Amino acid sequence: MAKQELTQIPLSNIVLGLTIKLPLPWTKNPFFINKIKLEQASQIAIINELDIDFVYVISGHELLPLTEETTESLEDVTEEVVETDHKGLAKKSMRLGQKRFIKAINDSRNIFSKVVSDPEGMYRESAALVEDLIEHLFESDTVNLSLVDHGEKDTSITAHGISIAVLSMVIGHANGLDKSKLRDIALGGILHDIGKLKVPDDIRRKHGELTQPEMNFMKMHPNLGFDLVNRSNLFPSAVLDVILHHHEYIDGTGYPDHLTKDEILETTQIVALVNDYQMLLHQYHSPQLALGILFKQRVGKHADNLISLLVKVLGIYPPGTLVKLSDDQVAKVMMTTGEVKKPHVWACNDKGGSASLRFLIDGEVEIVEVIKKDTLSDGAIKTLQADNVINFYFNHFSYQGAL
Structure with missing residues (x-):
């Protein structure tokens, strides 16, 4: 039997008693469920704050239009909901993070597209994106991390870069770094994998194990990225260092230059640690397991104090666990x-x-x-x-x- 098409109604026609569905993915849904029974005016107040123009009606079509009394009730509770509903505030905060993450990805894509054709424009836009991230980091005295999704099956270079930048900035902030160094971390994190644009898609997107020649090509991406960004003579040396050395280990077993701890900038060490953690996360599909493996299999490859900070900011059970x-x-x-x-x-x-x-x-x-x-x-x-x-x-x- 054909699936019945749901009726759309504007937000102005929402009334108590309806069962509705929001035209949003779950990551942006403040209720985190598909079928929402409207039993409180506070629910309608939350819906009216969303970036949507309509909802789907599942049941309750026979109900009368919104009355003047109900409208007044909604106006009265809107501010109260924002102030007292902790779970509503938490969901709203997660939606905001999701919205900002998607915007940062789109900004990053524009930045990457200008690396050859408009390096000055690339620099201006990347600096603006970094300032957005700095502002978001310092919005309050206490910063946490929430899970966000970009709606794609595989992680893109840009989404990966934003996530790396965010986690690295939180660690850098916890380590007491000043805003200048946090900017270097942010921009380095955003651009660290830009050299992969020069790696053929059939290698970069391959799901199976890479052959040795393919692996050798892939390991060229730090040098390729450095060359792409350095040609403009606009980006700080610390940012270029992140791009070139984000796969180095402090014991000298990394690449491309086999540097040791004293030769690797602290800002680069932070991004390298976070990047290593994200690679383990991608491999094992468990944030908590990736954290454990980092302890067991990466002994001596990252500074102990930075690993401790990673655990501190992620918690024992990182988002996504x-x-x-x-x-x-x-x-x-x-x-x-x-x-x-x-x-x-x-x-x-x-x-x-x-x-x-x-x-x-x-x-x-x-x-x-x-x-x-x-x-x-x-x-x-x-x-x-x-x-x-x-x-x-x-x-x-x-x-x-x-x-």
Whole structure:
């Protein structure tokens, strides 16, 4: 039987009692569920804050248009919702991070497109993007990391660059670096893989193991990127150093120049560490497992103090980690908090139902183990979006737990 087409209505026609669906992906959905039963005026107030013009009606078509009394009620609660609904604020904060991440990717794509044709324009736009990132980092005294997604099956060079820049900046900030060095980290992170534009697509996008000649070609990308960016004579030397040396290890086993710790700038060491972590994350598909492997298999390759800072800012359960809770729900870590073992999670039952945002810092439940995607039901995989690529962006939502 053909699937019934849902009715669209403008936001001005939304009334209590309707069951609706938002025309948004889950990462931008403040309710994080498809079917939303409108039972409170606060729900409509939140919807009116979204960047949409209509919703889909699932049921309740017979209800009357919005009354003047209800309209007044909505106006009264809008500010109250923003101030008191912690979970609404958390979701709004994650949506903002998602929106900023997508904009940064688009800006980065424009920057990459000008590397040969308009290097001065590239420099101006990259400097502007860096200032946006600096502003987002310093919006409050405490910065956390939230999970963001760019809607593509594979991580693009630009999305990878923004995620690397963000995580590296947070580590640099935690390490007490000044804004000048944070700018170098940001720009170096954004551009670190630009040399891959010179690597053939059939090598760069290959999912299987690379042959030795292909690997040799791939390992040329730091030099290729350095040459591309350096020809303009506009970019700081510290940024060029990140591009050229983001695959170096402090024990001299990295490439292309086999540098040791004293020869690698601290800003470059930070980006190299984060890049290594992201490569492990891509390989093992688990942020928490990648962190463990970094400890076990990368001993002596990164500075101990920087690894400690990486753990501090990511927490024991980094965003994107799949976990089982003490009440038998399964969950995906969405945001770090000041408590390394108590992140904010998106949780559901084992079949994918009863989904909700949960604050583990409240102490009602705790994480009992990290789980793999293949242990989840199809419903839970869909609800938790367990297949999505993992990227990070700044988040300034702060919650200290229920009083």
